[in-house]
Amino acid sequence: MKVVIVGGVAGGMSAATRLRRLDETAHIVVFERGGHVSFANCGLPYYAGGVIEDRDALLLQTPESLAARFGLDVRVRTEVTAIDPVARTVTARDVRTGAEFTEPYDSLVLSPGASPIVPDIEGxxxxxxxxxxxxxxxxxxxxxxxxxxxxxxxxxxxxxxxxxxxxxxxxxxxxxxxxxxxxxxxxxxxxxxxxxxxxxxxxxxxxxxxxxxxxxxxxxxxxxxxxxxxxxxxxxGVRPEAGLAVAAGIATGPRGGIAVDDRMRTSAEHVYAVGDAVEKIDAISGQPGLVPLANPANRQGRLVADVIAGLPVRPRRVVGTAIVGVFSLMAAAVGWNEKRLRAAGRPYRAIHTHPQSHAGYYPGAEGMSLKLLVDPETDAILGAQGVGGDGVDKRIDVIATAMVGGIAASELADLELAYAPQFGSAKDPVNMLGYIADNLRVGTAATVQWHELPDLLAAGVVLVDVRTPDEFAAGSIPGAVNVELDELRSRLHELPDGELVVHCQVGQRGHTAARLLGQLGRSVRNLDGGYRTWQSAQVRVGEPV
Amino acid sequence: MKVVIVGGVAGGMSAATRLRRLDETAHIVVFERGGHVSFANCGLPYYAGGVIEDRDALLLQTPESLAARFGLDVRVRTEVTAIDPVARTVTARDVRTGAEFTEPYDSLVLSPGASPIVPDIEGxxxxxxxxxxxxxxxxxxxxxxxxxxxxxxxxxxxxxxxxxxxxxxxxxxxxxxxxxxxxxxxxxxxxxxxxxxxxxxxxxxxxxxxxxxxxxxxxxxxxxxxxxxxxxxxxxGVRPEAGLAVAAGIATGPRGGIAVDDRMRTSAEHVYAVGDAVEKIDAISGQPGLVPLANPANRQGRLVADVIAGLPVRPRRVVGTAIVGVFSLMAAAVGWNEKRLRAAGRPYRAIHTHPQSHAGYYPGAEGMSLKLLVDPETDAILGAQGVGGDGVDKRIDVIATAMVGGIAASELADLELAYAPQFGSAKDPVNMLGYIADNLRVGTAATVQWHELPDLLAAGVVLVDVRTPDEFAAGSIPGAVNVELDELRSRLHELPDGELVVHCQVGQRGHTAARLLGQLGRSVRNLDGGYRTWQSAQVRVGEPV
Incomplete structure (x- = not known):
């Protein structure tokens, strides 16, 4: 069996090494247009910044190391320029010499990746x-x-x-x-x-x-x-490198990526494709989309090797978990965001919290903001986002796992997450999201979002800030009246008639206030995420406050 | 409605505050034998060590703050000495004055916790x-x-x-x-x-x-x-404080904790119990057991409030996720360990890995050891353990979530976990556990455990160390022959006939070697976890190497 792989990074190389482990006798050829295979592409910015000092650290494997360990025939600086799916050959060109040659295959795996978009502007x-x-x-x-x-x-x-x-x-x-x-x-x-x-x-x-x-x-x-x-x-941004496939008559999907089925098969027999160049099935919509991330690329590479070797495989949808470090912060996301849900006209509930990375009584806790998006009919988790210091990655990973496991939003309350005061809280931030989701689900909480507030205030709704006077004095939402939570029972008479929205700093005291007022017959909702979320939303254009 | 709660920490206080949020008019009395409620019990060692400098940081709430915010009637230094489930009263005693009094209830919640075991030895x-x-x-x-x-x-x-x-x-x-x-x-x-x-x-x-x-x-x-x-x-260790309940004729379970159903109801009408004092249903066995941890206690406290308030609740089984910091290490576990599985005669597969906390090419990665225990028939995750530096907590939390979500061991390979080089790897340690589980499941890998090695060697199995000569020279398993992986194809003839076990440092090169040898017709298994796991197992009694 001869397998030709186009592209020697992530998906392509995962396919090659897995295939070797499954088939010691296969002839495996990897063509890579660039000068390096299996390099740490996610490390490139950090080498540019000097965090990664040694350039060799980026080169996880070389053609020589891959030949020695896996018996792979890896040819860098070699561009595949055409595919003949009928003859089962590819035409390749040595980039340095310009020499062209033809290589036959039994199976062909395309892993060309995605290329940076360069706009057509002067200079x-x-x-x-x-x-x-x-x-x-x-x-x-x-x-x-x-x-x-x-x-x-x-x-x-x-x-x-x-x-x-x-x-x-x-x-x-x-x-x-x-x-x-x-x-x-x-x-x-x-x-x-x-x-x-x-x-x-x-x-x-x-x-x-x-x-x-x-x-x-x-x-x-x-x-x-x-x-x-x-x-x-x-x-x-990037766009999938589908040109080679398109020129060979291989079908692309609605987003311009190479179309594959759940066994990574393209429209051409014996031709497979993986990685950033292909469209993947989105777990929320069930529709194909572009998800240029390393984890699915590697997973697909392994999967296509299993398919070629005749092993059973599981179809896999993607939730698109991603994270980025930004100086002392990390920002991470999984699934759909609110913008996308609104654009798609899909109903959702949004939940914002601002927890600490670990128990507040233990030194060194770092703040974070979390957002959970929930299907109001099924209680399914549609997406999540986190930004902050230590521990954002952990919470997003837990939620990504919950999504795959079909754990409902309110069931996040039940997760047993490892707790010691330096690592978490007895009620972990993920549990708290679940508690809030559960309150919204059963009706023991009702919230408004920051972007709903202007219309509500314009309609005469009274906004009650239940933080302390000191907190109120340090910054407040225009139009809010301040009645501290612990005085709410005794100062009820100060609240005007009519519909109320309460808020605190992060949402928790607001919830207690809303429960209190609701049971006393008031129509009341809590501002989701409190002052903190509202404030973040104000500064999104222009200078930070 | 009058609710009396015995014990003002964790479960008891979660019940009290949740109940208030659900019922503004309930009369809620909390009796606490000690001098403090809602304190940070998991922080006590760190206050003793001076990490937490301010003693007040341990006191998350006081009777006064709970009265102001939640209208709770909290009485510390007050011990409940008897329950009359027929009269629906408790007898309580002011520990300072010795004065006794009787308090009626509509619902009673027992949250007495667990007490440290003190052996009967001299002094x-x-x-x-x-x-x-x-x-x-x-x-x-x-x-x-x-x-x-x-x-x-x-x-x-x-x-x-x-x-x-x-x-x-x-x-x-x-x-x-x-x-x-x-x-x-x-x-x-x-x-x-x-x-x-x-x-x-x-x-x-x-x-x-x-x-x-x-x-x-x-x-x-x-x-x-x-x-x-x-x-x-x-x-x-601790034992559940079931004495008060037992004296009132309330049933205990097989492990000596207060027996409750999935709505936290004891055998006595209108009497509920939560927290370390009760037996919880283990997720693996479906049997009641003792799990004295903060997370389930808090969760049960909230749940019992929902039950008393008439809200629907979900039954919840426990997986018992726990973590501890030990100087620069963390150690965490969830579910059952191998000892328990063996003692119960339950079949399992064990998987050991020694990954890095994040991509090795990015500075600062810390090593860890992970262990996964898998049901060989169903591929269900039975338990996991982790020890090491940064990121152990994240991996155990992800696995705990996967267990609750019914994600099979081999499906861990499919999880999309947030990857940037400072936070993880494109193939996260949890994914790698899934890859190995999948290989074991479909038969593309076969392993032996460290504790099986002595018998195998005694039976004449040849142990092949595929690490480099330098690694071999720095320490090896007695009896192993050294043939470096990258030379294995060319030095095949050096291997004696008969059954082989291969090993490397952590298991990965060993897997590649086993695949190679297996396809060449050799009977071969890989030493799970490699030299590292074997070495850890050697030093468990006596001095470290």
């Missing part, structure tokens, strides 16, 4: 991208000893990682983003702390605008302003 | 225990400025936490444990690194022995040796 030929080791070599060379400024176009995961790392190199760093928030996978009020963190670390953040031209040492924005830019990096 | 009246704030006050006073030594009896969670914290106070600390390992919830080879960590931090660890008498400033061990002991703390 863009000077812009760098960050996809592989050659790219990072170019970036490091461009920074050199003399560059003093950089503009990063795009405030997605790669963009903010690059911003942090080029600040480490003491560059003047600007990030230009067309949207009015950073990190599109997050909702705006969850992304706001990340924007604050970038600015607090000296990154110039230009949201809601774009670069219209690139000069020799600067860029020009849509409003005519000019930013210094010895180095320009395009990080506005 | 034991000098020994301290650590259950509440009064206890930690006594401990801090006993350490004072003049104590120079301490003996802790018991190397369970509290024992090792106390050992760490009394070392922080610069005492000479000995821990005496009857078992031949620390931390009974772990299997011996998983507990070994914890013992090493204790010793490396100057704790004298006496395993497999016991204290037979306590003198004025020392203790005597079973073998006659004498250890210095200005302070002696008993931490050998």
């Amino acid at each position: 863009v030929e000077r812009a760098l991208v960050l996809r592989d080791v050659d790219d990072v070599d170019r970036l490091v060379a461009a920074v050199g000893d003399s560059a003093t400024s950089a503009v990063i176009v795009g405030a997605g995961f790669i963009g903010v990682e690059l911003a942090e790392n080029l600040r480490r190199r003491n560059l003047d760093v600007s990030v230009v983003e067309l949207a009015d928030q950073v990190l599109a996978p997050l909702d705006p009020e969850m992304a706001a702390p990340v924007a604050d963190e970038l600015r607090a670390n000296g990154v110039r953040l230009e949201l809601g605008t774009q670069v219209t031209s690139i000069g020799a040492a600067d860029v020009t924005l849509a409003d005519g302003r000019v930013l210094p830019a010895d180095v320009v990096v395009m990080a506005i | 034991v009246e000098r020994a301290l225990v650590l259950r509440d704030v009064d206890d930690v006050d006594r401990l801090v006073a006993a350490v004072g400025d003049s104590a120079t030594s301490a003996v802790i009896v018991g190397a369970g969670f509290i024992g090792v936490e106390l050992a760490e914290n009394l070392r922080r106070r610069n005492l000479d600390v000995s821990v005496v444990e009857l078992a031949d390992q620390v931390l009974a919830p772990l299997d011996p080879e998983m507990a070994a690194p914890v013992a090493d960590e204790l010793r490396a931090n100057g704790v004298r660890l006496e395993l497999g022995t016991q204290v037979t008498s306590i003198g004025a400033a020392d203790v005597t061990l079973a073998d006659g040796r004498v250890l210095p002991a200005d302070v002696v703390v008993m931490a050998i």
